[in-house]
Amino acid sequence: MAVPPLLRAVIMGPPGSGKGTVSARIIKHFGVKHLSSGDLLRDNMQKKTEVGILAKSYIDQGQLIPDHIMTQLMLNEIKSLDQHNWLLDGFPRTVAQAEALNKECHIDTVIDLDVPFETIKCRLTARWIHPASGRVYNLEFSPPKGIDDITGEPLVQRDDDKPETVSKRLQAYDAQTKPVLEYYRKKGLLKSFSGTETNKIWPHIYAFLQTKLPDVSQKDAAKPR
């Protein structure tokens, strides 16, 4: 029997559009490997690696990390996922990164979360995360019980979720990341999902991915959450 080709997907959208939240649901239902550039950078910052120390100065300013550093870091990680279906989250974020990725692998689909900036600004100041796993919580949307649901470890707020840094990140998105949407649109790979609530966008993403991969979560497949 022929082995189905491995899925190579990217999830895009402005900061706070719900990439992490939707990725967690995609992992649960479709069992893909998830590689988040932000989680990888935060892990490096926490371990105070050379990349982590350098990244902190950019992230604190709401700026993107230089392309050559980010590309090297991510392409190296991607290699270790060779035999799996994977989903990239937060990379590529510039056209130069998209071109570098294109040289290394063929991308099948790009899921774009099209959420208005006004919606996002409120969300990010209420975001709490569990740094070790990248799990995200929100004071209103998915309220934490004060600690991470799985490990019981404390949650933290991200330094770059301060309102002034959020504005800079949204500007960087407009200037540097929106052209990447155009890059993938021209290749016919872009699938945009518009809305202001993850729970309303998700069933459409779920239906779209079901055309590519089987649901491996087994239970509750009729009502994907």
Ligand SMILES: Nc1nc2c(ncn2[C@@H]2O[C@H](COP(=O)(O)OP(=O)(O)O)[C@@H](O)[C@H]2O)c(=O)[nH]1
């Ligand atoms: N109010 C509200 N918050 C949401 C919704 N979807 C996600 N969030 C929260 O918004 C914040 C940003 O979401 P996240 O998945 O981290 O976005 P990312 O920056 O694109 O990865 C987190 O605190 C989420 O819990 C939603 O539909 N409504």
Ligand SMILES: Nc1ncnc2c1ncn2[C@@H]1O[C@H](COP(=O)(O)OP(=O)(O)O)[C@@H](O)[C@H]1O
């Ligand atoms: N592909 C990338 N290129 C450059 N910088 C990046 C990239 N991915 C993440 N970063 C840096 O890490 C920060 C946090 O990224 P991420 O966790 O994806 O946050 P969000 O999706 O909420 O913006 C970004 O604001 C940026 O400074």
